[in-house]
Amino acid sequence: MVMLQMAEKSTKTKRRALLMNQAEPPTTTSLPRSELAPSHEPQPLPGDAFERMRMDPEIQTFRFRLLLGVSLVAGVVIILLVLSLYQAAQEKEAMKQSIGLGEAKTALTEAGKDGASQNSSITAMIPPDEVLPPVSTGNLVFRPPGSEELKMASATPDRSDSTENLARLAAAEEVLGKFLQSENWKQRLLLVRNQLRVASLMSIYYAKNADGPMLFDSIVEATELSPQFSEHVVVFEGGGRRLATVEHTAQGPRVDWESFVGAGEMAWSDFLETKPAAPKLFRVLISPAGHFENQFGDPALLKCYSLRNISEPGAKVVYGYVDKQNPMAKELDYWLQQNSDATVPITVRLKFPLDAPVDFQVWISHVVQAGWVTK
Numbered sequence: 001m002v003m004l005q006m007a008e009k010s011t012k013t014k015r016r017a018l019l020m021n022q023a024e025p026p027t028t029t030s031l032p033r034s035e036l037a038p039s040h041e042p043q044p045l046p047g048d049a050f051e052r053m054r055m056d057p058e059i060q061t062f063r064f065r066l067l068l069g070v071s072l073v074a075g076v077v078i079i080l081l082v083l084s085l086y087q088a089a090q091e092k093e094a095m096k097q098s099i100g101l102g103e104a105k106t107a108l109t110e111a112g113k114d115g116a117s118q119n120s121s122i123t124a125m126i127p128p129d130e131v132l133p134p135v136s137t138g139n140l141v142f143r144p145p146g147s148e149e150l151k152m153a154s155a156t157p158d159r160s161d162s163t164e165n166l167a168r169l170a171a172a173e174e175v176l177g178k179f180l181q182s183e184n185w186k187q188r189l190l191l192v193r194n195q196l197r198v199a200s201l202m203s204i205y206y207a208k209n210a211d212g213p214m215l216f217d218s219i220v221e222a223t224e225l226s227p228q229f230s231e232h233v234v235v236f237e238g239g240g241r242r243l244a245t246v247e248h249t250a251q252g253p254r255v256d257w258e259s260f261v262g263a264g265e266m267a268w269s270d271f272l273e274t275k276p277a278a279p280k281l282f283r284v285l286i287s288p289a290g291h292f293e294n295q296f297g298d299p300a301l302l303k304c305y306s307l308r309n310i311s312e313p314g315a316k317v318v319y320g321y322v323d324k325q326n327p328m329a330k331e332l333d334y335w336l337q338q339n340s341d342a343t344v345p346i347t348v349r350l351k352f353p354l355d356a357p358v359d360f361q362v363w364i365s366h367v368v369q370a371g372w373v374t375k
Helices: 049-054 057-125 163-181 185-189 195-208 257-261 268-274 327-338
Strands: 002-007 014-020 140-142 151-153 216-224 229-236 241-249 252-255 280-288 302-308 318-323 344-351 361-370
Touching: 163 216, 163 229, 163 241, 163 252, 185 195, 195 257, 241 257, 268 280, 280 327, 302 327, 318 327, 327 344, 327 361
Parallel strands: 318 361
Antiparallel strands: 002 014, 140 151, 216 229, 229 241, 241 252, 280 302, 280 344, 302 318, 344 361
């Protein structure tokens, strides 16, 4: 066996590469060992040469890289094949849908043509309108199908003018008159809605305000707001006017006392005196304003409104403020734009800022509703 050695130019490392068979050199037994010349011929190695080449680390590394590259190429080919098949299926489905839509449009067009032809044939079969004889009663005249006699039908009367509605409004005005003429608030309490809740508010209110009959001249402009409520205008003897809302209940008409006097959770004067930082509910008349000072001195950031409360004679007018970015500002402006008088009754919650220096500047913390009547 002959051993060949090779040296790579890049790494300068030597490695065994190949073994070949060779005839055994003749052995000399007659000469003494000391006289034999040293042998410089390649020496054979034990084992199979192919197996030793397979175990070479460089060959194993090359084999691993070759297998890895083949695997990656095969994976990419499989992915591309799957994507092409999926795209072909999608295009086929889209083509089917487009064909179906075209067929549907064609069918609709044909159906429309058939319907038009049928309508034209039906129209042709309808006889011309019969000219009916005039009547002097002013009622509608018609001929029922299959009858030779003419019939008359009067127009349906307007519901707002019906006897039932007029009776409801009359009953509401009668109760409202009794409400205004009551000797004291306890008698008046029997004619108001939400009696259990309103009783304590009426007691506090009339402890600060005059009690007794309210002198009025007439009740005009009765309007039915809904099957549940009607609205009436009370004209006082001095010429002043005030809206009164009446609820129609199973027990009879009941006056909404809170909206009539503009009552809130506390007396208006007490609110201005104590300056609470916690929100309180009030019924106010609101209109645009432009008063800016103290904590409310920046018109670029705030909207200003004038707030007037009618629950107390000569009640002080205050200014309410809302951040321009707050949705409440848009809501208040909307209700003001809907009213030509630029003064709208609004139910709101008000509070004073901490350490408020004056009693006429408050925050509008919440808009409860437009109007004063709570459902």
